[in-house]
Amino acid sequence: MSAQERAAVIAALNGPTVTAxxxxxxxERLDARYGRQxxxxxxxxxxxxxxxxxxPHDPAEMDLSGLIDQRLHQxxxxxxxxxxxxxxxxxxxxxxxxxxxxxxxxxGDEQDAAIHKLQADQPHPFEDLLAELTEGFMxxxxxxxxxxxxxFMDAPGWPRVGPNELEAREIAYGESGxxx
Amino acid sequence: xxxxxxxxxxxIGTGAGGAPLLxxxxxxxxxxxxxxxxxxxxxxxxxxxxxxxAGLFWMDERLSxxxxxxxxxxxxxxxxxxxSTLHYTAYTPRAQPDDFELLKEFGQGVDWPLSYADLEPYxxxxxxxxxxSGPSEYPWGPPRQRPYPHPAxxxxxxALLMEQAAQQSGIRTSAAANAALSRPQEQxxxxxxxxxxxxxxxxxxxSTGAKAxxxxxxxxxxxxxxxxxxxxAQVTKLLMQGGRVSGAExxxxxxxxxxxxxxxxxxxxxxxTPRLLLLSGVGNSSGQVGRNFMAHVxxxxxxLVDDDLRPYKGIPGGLISEDxxxxxxxxxGYLLQSLGVMPVTYATQYARGTGKWGAxxxxxxxxxxxxxxxxxxxxxLPYAGxxxxxxxxxxxxxxxxxLIHFSFGENEHRMAxxxxxxxxxxxxxxxxxxxxxxxxxxxxxxxxRMGHDPSTNVVDAFGRSHDTPGLWICDNSTFPSSLxxxxxxxxxxxxxxxxxxxxxxxxx
Ligand SMILES: Cc1cc2nc3c(=O)[nH]c(=O)nc-3n(C[C@H](O)[C@H](O)[C@H](O)COP(=O)(O)OP(=O)(O)OC[C@H]3O[C@@H](n4cnc5c(N)ncnc54)[C@H](O)[C@@H]3O)c2cc1C
Ligand code: SF4
Numbered sequence: 001m002s003a004q005e006r007a008a009v010i011a012a013l014n015g016p017t018v019t020a021x022x023x024x025x026x027x028e029r030l031d032a033r034y035g036r037q038x039x040x041x042x043x044x045x046x047x048x049x050x051x052x053x054x055x056p057h058d059p060a061e062m063d064l065s066g067l068i069d070q071r072l073h074q075x076x077x078x079x080x081x082x083x084x085x086x087x088x089x090x091x092x093x094x095x096x097x098x099x100x101x102x103x104x105x106x107x108g109d110e111q112d113a114a115i116h117k118l119q120a121d122q123p124h125p126f127e128d129l130l131a132e133l134t135e136g137f138m139x140x141x142x143x144x145x146x147x148x149x150x151x152f153m154d155a156p157g158w159p160r161v162g163p164n165e166l167e168a169r170e171i172a173y174g175e176s177g178x179x180x
Numbered sequence: 181x182x183x184x185x186x187x188x189x190x191x192i193g194t195g196a197g198g199a200p201l202l203x204x205x206x207x208x209x210x211x212x213x214x215x216x217x218x219x220x221x222x223x224x225x226x227x228x229x230x231x232x233x234a235g236l237f238w239m240d241e242r243l244s245x246x247x248x249x250x251x252x253x254x255x256x257x258x259x260x261x262x263x264s265t266l267h268y269t270a271y272t273p274r275a276q277p278d279d280f281e282l283l284k285e286f287g288q289g290v291d292w293p294l295s296y297a298d299l300e301p302y303x304x305x306x307x308x309x310x311x312x313s314g315p316s317e318y319p320w321g322p323p324r325q326r327p328y329p330h331p332a333x334x335x336x337x338x339a340l341l342m343e344q345a346a347q348q349s350g351i352r353t354s355a356a357a358n359a360a361l362s363r364p365q366e367q368x369x370x371x372x373x374x375x376x377x378x379x380x381x382x383x384x385x386x387s388t389g390a391k392a393x394x395x396x397x398x399x400x401x402x403x404x405x406x407x408x409x410x411x412x413a414q415v416t417k418l419l420m421q422g423g424r425v426s427g428a429e430x431x432x433x434x435x436x437x438x439x440x441x442x443x444x445x446x447x448x449x450x451x452x453t454p455r456l457l458l459l460s461g462v463g464n465s466s467g468q469v470g471r472n473f474m475a476h477v478x479x480x481x482x483x484l485v486d487d488d489l490r491p492y493k494g495i496p497g498g499l500i501s502e503d504x505x506x507x508x509x510x511x512x513g514y515l516l517q518s519l520g521v522m523p524v525t526y527a528t529q530y531a532r533g534t535g536k537w538g539a540x541x542x543x544x545x546x547x548x549x550x551x552x553x554x555x556x557x558x559x560x561l562p563y564a565g566x567x568x569x570x571x572x573x574x575x576x577x578x579x580x581x582x583l584i585h586f587s588f589g590e591n592e593h594r595m596a597x598x599x600x601x602x603x604x605x606x607x608x609x610x611x612x613x614x615x616x617x618x619x620x621x622x623x624x625x626x627x628x629r630m631g632h633d634p635s636t637n638v639v640d641a642f643g644r645s646h647d648t649p650g651l652w653i654c655d656n657s658t659f660p661s662s663l664x665x666x667x668x669x670x671x672x673x674x675x676x677x678x679x680x681x682x683x684x685x686x687x688x
Binding site: 019021022024029053055056076078079081082083084112119131134135137138149151152154156163164 | 224225226227228229230231232234237238239240241242243244245249250251252253254255257334335336337340341377378379380381387485487488489490492493494522523524526527528530531532535537538539541542545546547548549571583
């Protein structure tokens with residue numbers, strides 16, 4: 001349940017095992033929301049629908065599509081691009097335009113079939129979009145909590161690094177951690 | 181705006197090529213200044229977070245073409261006071277003597293204009309100064325004059341699993357040499373650097389100073405000896421006067437400025453160095469600038485194990501094997517190394533490498549704590565089709581973006597196949613599940629090659645431009661071959677060697 005998870009994340013971030021710069025970064029990301037600025041309303045709605053199929057998540061918890069729109073708006077690059085692909089903005093717009101016009105109202109299976117076709121037809125732009133969504137997802141503190149990732153609690157260091165040599169804070173943190 | 185400083189040497193770039201040299205020149209009493217496009221990243225201000233640390237990388241857009249386009253950005257190049265060493269894994273193997281003589285041994289590639297013996301004293305000096313941690317007996321290469329200054333760092337999960345699998349396969353392994361401290365060390369010009377706390381985020385910048393990035397080592401020394409470092413100063417052009425390179429034009433705080441010096445050292449890395457030379461129309465009478473671009477065969481193999489490995493813990497580069505330094509039927513060879521990995525890096529590599537999405541993607545990523553990896557770094561030969569040129573597309577400064585063509589040749593394909601089979605076999609031995617391989621090229625090498633013949637090389641054996649006086653190049657662009665080891669230590673050794681040649685020339 002998200003409220004409890006959020007509380008656990010915030011408690012960990014405010015604890016003594018997290019350094020100040022790490023805390024500031026992750027607290028900000030936990031609640032980051034973006035207004036649409038680059039894509040058109042139609043494009044943005046479609047991006048949200050695609051994003052849900054590519055990287056299942058709750059958009060109320062993490063604004064992965066907004067994150068992408070924001071980057072495109074700021075014209076930030078990740079440092080490189082396939083030479084055969086247009087700039088990121090037009091490339092993503094091209095991906096969205098290539099989907100069936102009723103994409104948002106299709107069933108999940110039909111959406112997936114359309115996405116498979118997109119992946120085959122435009123492999124490079126598709127790979128970039130998938131990677132960018134995956135990055136936003138994996139970097140989010142709630143995902144990290146659910147996957148039992150505790151690496152940000154490193155202020156005291158990790159004296160033991162062998163297999164199964166867990167510190168108490170690693171065992172205690174996160175859903176997969178609790179399962180062990 | 182012209183800055184009227186009386187400079188002996190102007191250095192462009194403060195990475196593995198620029199920094200040791202800057203310290204050496206300053207210690208000799210020369211008036212030296214370095215221009216660095218990036219800013220200072222102070223260890224204590226670094227979050228343990230990969231996304232927030234994107235500023236350690238060169239994020240200006242590069243265009244990648246060819247059959248095996250090279251990823252840049254967070255993959256391949258740094259920006260900041262310290263260059264790519266801010267985010268390197270700090271593996272510091274030495275090259276072996278035969279690495280410098282591929283042509284002699286195989287009739288392919290080119291030989292270096294220098295030998296292992298020329299570099300040996302510099303290797304030793306760099307290892308001692310950085311405080312490399314390593315094994316007391318290293319099984320490969322010539323014996324070293326002095327042991328590593330610190331004992332090896334502890335092996336993490338992936339390293340221990342690789343060790344176990346290699347034993348069953350009869351492959352020798354060793355704890356790797358790492359430029360991260362297993363014991364605290366007093367660093368001249370900086371102060372006390374603590375021992376590594378095993379936080380595993382070396383590739384997002386070390387927040388403790390345990391890792392020997394150049395900001396806490398050679399650059400601190402350089403500044404303590406009187407060198408100046410101007411951060412946030414991106415060079416846009418080399419300046420000429422009377423047929424010699426006399427300085428550089430750069431943009432700082434939005435203003436275009438110039439600086440002049442008796443000698444200029446270009447140390448901007450294997451992409452920006454040839455780009456600047458081409459932009460300035462300098463140093464290219466051989467037509468070789470931008471040519472001979474190489475990137476190591478860098479295939480990685482990943483799998484899931486039942487053990488809780490926590491791949492974020494421990495120095496990411498723990499175990500090494502150079503048993504495949506030579507492989508019958510192939511030119512050159514590769515080394516094997518174990519891999520720790522940060523979560524976002526793993527996740528995006530998995531998405532790109534497998535193309536998986538939806539439930540299959542999140543299901544796999546939810547097992548991040550059980551991920552174990554190995555990779556190789558293998559020889560890459562220079563090919564005519566692999567080169568950098570200026571694209572017709574302009575960047576935010578109105579300068580052409582670099583366009584890099586890269587395709588593996590036959591030797592690289594066969595080496596990658598060989599390596600993938602070896603690594604899959606190792607991971608089968610430990611019962612890893614969902615094993616997958618990421619084909620990959622690592623490190624940017626070549627583009628301004630060193631060699632004796634001015635008609636086929638850009639610089640001489642010391643990094644001195646063959647055709648334009650006043651210009652020196654000191655970075656990974658000068659490597660004539662890729663070497664089958666990580667390039668950082670060799671680059672720092674070359675940097676000190678170039679410094680000695682420069683000092684001799686200035687005194688002559
Ligand atoms: C993720 C990663 C891990 C690595 N791990 C290892 C490892 O374990 N061991 C190893 O040996 N090597 C490793 N390397 C490689 C190593 O970092 C490089 O070989 C080495 O740093 C290259 O040195 P350089 O001087 O050529 O360039 P860099 O160190 O990249 O320095 C170039 C500098 O020039 C600056 N610059 C560029 N253009 C301009 C301009 N126009 N004006 C002003 N400044 C400019 C840049 O900002 C940068 O600071 C790794 C690299 C990466 C990307
Ligand atoms: S593992 Fe050691 S060297 Fe690497 S970032 Fe952590 S403290 Fe620094």
